[in-house]
Amino acid sequence: MKILVAEDDPLTREALIACLEGEGFVVIAAADGHEALALWQSESPDLVCLDIMMPRLDGYEVCRRIRAARSRVPVVFLSAKNEEIDVVVGLELGADDFVRKPFGRHELLARIRSALRRSAGAEAANGPRSRESFAMGPITVYPKELRAARDGEMIELTPREIAILTLLHERRGEAVDRDTLLDRCWGMDYFPESRTLDQHIAKLRKKLGDDPAEPRVLETVRGVGYRVR
Amino acid sequence: MAPSSRPSLALLLPLVAAVVAAAIVWGGVLLAKQERIERLPRSGAAVETFAGELQERITALESQYERHLARICRTDLDHFFGVQDAIDGVVGVRQLSTLNPEGKIDLHLAASDVKTIPALPIPVIDARERPPGRDVIAEVGEFDLFGGGEGESGWIEKPEGLFFFQRVSIRRVVLILVDPRLVEETMAMTLTPWIEESLSASSIAGKDQILLRDQVLASADDPNQTPADAVRTLATRFGPWQVQSWDGRRTVVTYHLDRLALAAALALLVLLAGAVAGFTVRRALRLAEQRVSFVNRVSHELKTPLTNILLNADLAADGADARGRQRLARVQEETRRLARLIDNVLAFSRRDTTPLPAPAPLALRPLLDEVAETFTPSLKRRGVEIAVKGVESSHVLADADSLRQILGNLLSNIEKYAAAGGLADINLAETDEVVILLVKDRGPGIPTREHERIFLPFHRLDDRPSEGVTGTGLGLAIARDLAIAMGGSLRLVPQDGPGATFELRLPAATAAKVITFPDSRAS
Numbered sequence: 001m002k003i004l005v006a007e008d009d010p011l012t013r014e015a016l017i018a019c020l021e022g023e024g025f026v027v028i029a030a031a032d033g034h035e036a037l038a039l040w041q042s043e044s045p046d047l048v049c050l051d052i053m054m055p056r057l058d059g060y061e062v063c064r065r066i067r068a069a070r071s072r073v074p075v076v077f078l079s080a081k082n083e084e085i086d087v088v089v090g091l092e093l094g095a096d097d098f099v100r101k102p103f104g105r106h107e108l109l110a111r112i113r114s115a116l117r118r119s120a121g122a123e124a125a126n127g128p129r130s131r132e133s134f135a136m137g138p139i140t141v142y143p144k145e146l147r148a149a150r151d152g153e154m155i156e157l158t159p160r161e162i163a164i165l166t167l168l169h170e171r172r173g174e175a176v177d178r179d180t181l182l183d184r185c186w187g188m189d190y191f192p193e194s195r196t197l198d199q200h201i202a203k204l205r206k207k208l209g210d211d212p213a214e215p216r217v218l219e220t221v222r223g224v225g226y227r228v229r
Numbered sequence: 230m231a232p233s234s235r236p237s238l239a240l241l242l243p244l245v246a247a248v249v250a251a252a253i254v255w256g257g258v259l260l261a262k263q264e265r266i267e268r269l270p271r272s273g274a275a276v277e278t279f280a281g282e283l284q285e286r287i288t289a290l291e292s293q294y295e296r297h298l299a300r301i302c303r304t305d306l307d308h309f310f311g312v313q314d315a316i317d318g319v320v321g322v323r324q325l326s327t328l329n330p331e332g333k334i335d336l337h338l339a340a341s342d343v344k345t346i347p348a349l350p351i352p353v354i355d356a357r358e359r360p361p362g363r364d365v366i367a368e369v370g371e372f373d374l375f376g377g378g379e380g381e382s383g384w385i386e387k388p389e390g391l392f393f394f395q396r397v398s399i400r401r402v403v404l405i406l407v408d409p410r411l412v413e414e415t416m417a418m419t420l421t422p423w424i425e426e427s428l429s430a431s432s433i434a435g436k437d438q439i440l441l442r443d444q445v446l447a448s449a450d451d452p453n454q455t456p457a458d459a460v461r462t463l464a465t466r467f468g469p470w471q472v473q474s475w476d477g478r479r480t481v482v483t484y485h486l487d488r489l490a491l492a493a494a495l496a497l498l499v500l501l502a503g504a505v506a507g508f509t510v511r512r513a514l515r516l517a518e519q520r521v522s523f524v525n526r527v528s529h530e531l532k533t534p535l536t537n538i539l540l541n542a543d544l545a546a547d548g549a550d551a552r553g554r555q556r557l558a559r560v561q562e563e564t565r566r567l568a569r570l571i572d573n574v575l576a577f578s579r580r581d582t583t584p585l586p587a588p589a590p591l592a593l594r595p596l597l598d599e600v601a602e603t604f605t606p607s608l609k610r611r612g613v614e615i616a617v618k619g620v621e622s623s624h625v626l627a628d629a630d631s632l633r634q635i636l637g638n639l640l641s642n643i644e645k646y647a648a649a650g651g652l653a654d655i656n657l658a659e660t661d662e663v664v665i666l667l668v669k670d671r672g673p674g675i676p677t678r679e680h681e682r683i684f685l686p687f688h689r690l691d692d693r694p695s696e697g698v699t700g701t702g703l704g705l706a707i708a709r710d711l712a713i714a715m716g717g718s719l720r721l722v723p724q725d726g727p728g729a730t731f732e733l734r735l736p737a738a739t740a741a742k743v744i745t746f747p748d749s750r751a752s
Contacts, residue, residue, distance in 0.1 A: 009533045009537070011533075011534075011537045012533055012536055012537050012540070015536075015537055015540035015541055015544065016540065018540075018544050019540055019543065019544065022544070022547070052529075053526075053529045078536075080528045080529040080532040080533070101529075101532035101533065101535065101536045102532050102535035102536040102538070102539050102564060102568050103536060103539065103540075104539040104540065104542075104543050104561065105539075105540060105543035105544070106543070108540075
């Protein structure tokens with residue numbers, strides 16, 4: 001999942017990148033509106049996160065141009081004041097949501113997640129394909145919606161968790177080694193420790209209701225890695 | 230982004246002024262305008278020439294008519310059909326009679342179109358006196374129609390009618406009754422083409438008319454409503470003819486210069502007022518826009534670092550131990566409070582009508598203690614003791630953040646201006662309906678004349694040393710606004726001794742409805 005972040009404040013930008021990458025999103029960042037538009041065209045992100053007050057080209061204009069190009073990419077505004085929202089929503093710039101500054105990681109991720117989910121839902125409704133999903137034992141995973149279902153209950157997942165589950169699902173029945181997992185789910189220029197992978201798996205098992213003492217979905221293959229049956 | 234309807238006022242005002250000014254100028258011109266009708270006396274010569282010529286033509290036609298009548302008289306009067314033809318051949322002839330000296334009628338004939346022959350109106354004619362210059366014989370005594378020589382002819386005007394007579398022999402007089410109207414109309418018909426031609430020729434100017442009795446025969450212009458300026462009556466036997474003529478008339482327009490000048494001055498004044506009003510409104514709008522954009526910028530600038538603090542605290546919490554996470558949670562709490570305060574101040578600056586969150590029942594004492602605790606370290610550093618006294622269980626209907634902000638502003642003022650007194654007292658009292666909070670200090674006090682002014686935005690006491698003191702001059706204004714918004718009040722209590730006492734009144738809440746602080750406002 002690729003997210004374009006446009007924010008002129010370097011510290012905010014850096015913090016946004018850290019928060020989103022921590023969740024497993026691929027983040028491309030722009031410091032102004034022009035750069036944001038260029039990156040949007042070259043990188044085709046899954047979601048655009050726009051600060052409103054930016055030099056050269058403000059967030060409104062970036063959003064307007066994205067929509068003028070008939071793109072349906074979800075746009076989430078980062079806004080500092082109340083009336084800005086009136087403009088975003090009232091003028092029907094086509095923004096999907098907004099996060100009011102100041103915001104914490106939790107609020108940001110919740111908004112992004114819901115925007116992505118709505119977008120996936122709209123895509124499924126419009127397109128010929130039905131809802132994308134795959135099953136893992138008692139669990140059904142919806143990768144585009146960043147969630148899974150178990151016994152009718154929805155479980156929120158991060159893009160990284162989705163990536164781990166997808167990889168294990170693609171090679172179901174075989175043991176996927178740690179290096180492959182780290183390489184495929186964290187990326188080339190990211191060097192997580194092995195412990196990080198174990199922590200993620202532990203967290204994932206907890207989310208999915210998989211007993212760590214006797215895991216039934218995500219099995220540990222000692223000395224190699226993990227496996228899904 | 231200002232609503233687009235507002236700048237239009239700046240344009241509308243001068244526009245309205247321009248319209249009013251135009252109306253004033255128009256009205257002024259109407260008032261100043263004076264119309265006078267000037268007469269251009271016509272030279273009578275042209276009319277006179279025309280009338281003279283017309284008179285000649287009429288006279289000629291009359292003579293011609295008389296010759297026709299005389300010819301009738303010369304026909305063979307014993308030849309009945311010949312006479313009848315002669316009568317019918319001349320216009321206006323109604324009857325013909327012949328008389329003998331005995332006064333008997335020999336012959337009596339009427340024109341063919343006369344249906345019934347009335348009894349011949351033989352006039353009792355007396356012609357002994359004949360008025361000089363006229364053929365008409367006066368009606369004095371008995372007129373002996375046979376008194377003169379043969380061939381004599383003339384006219385007799387009697388109430389019975391107009392008669393032409395000719396003594397054809399000493400034994401016979403022919404008497405012809407003529408209808409003057411018919412003759413007159415025939416003459417008019419004959420003359421009209423010439424009259425019209427003459428009138429249309431430029432020889433006669435203006436609105437002259439030729440009248441036959443009351444009938445306009447011809448006119449050079451539309452019949453004028455005013456009486457004619459000159460009337461020339463023509464002498465005719467068969468009816469009155471008139472040439473009426475009018476003087477030329479010209480409308481002369483003049484203007485009262487003083488009225489024009491007054492109107493112009495008024496219009497100019499209105500225009501100026503409109504321009505000034507438009508300019509003022511535009512400037513006010515620009516200032517308002519600048520202020521709004523300033524507020525927006527400030528809002529953005531303040532909230533960016535707050536966002537950074539929150540996000541970094543979140544990120545830092547990932548790798549922190551339990552105590553560290555607790556601390557970071559405090560950092561986040563405080564950051565959010567700061568954000569709320571900024572929102573309040575900015576809202577005040579915009580003077581928005583945005584209402585506060587609905588006041589909720591709130592236990593007052595814990596909040597007071599919390600605020601006092603927050604201020605304790607900084608007050609202590611300045612040698613000020615802070616104490617909260619009074620009822621423990623008071624409950625108010627209030628917004629916790631707003632109340633914190635009011636108290637914070639009052640205590641911050643003590644910290645800034647009244648630290649020398651060494652005391653900050655919060656006293657709590659209540660009645661059934663109100664909770665009264667008294668915040669006292671023993672500082673230099675506030676002059677009586679300033680008691681109300683200190684609540685005005687940006688107002689600051691001039692004589693206060695400003696050394697090391699920071700502030701916006703908004704604290705008390707915001708505090709009062711918030712108090713009023715919550716249905717309460719804030720004022721400075723008059724007092725004799727040193728120091729100042731602020732009284733905050735808030736509506737009391739019944740204990741039953743109370744939700745315990747601090748959970749009440751958790752969002």
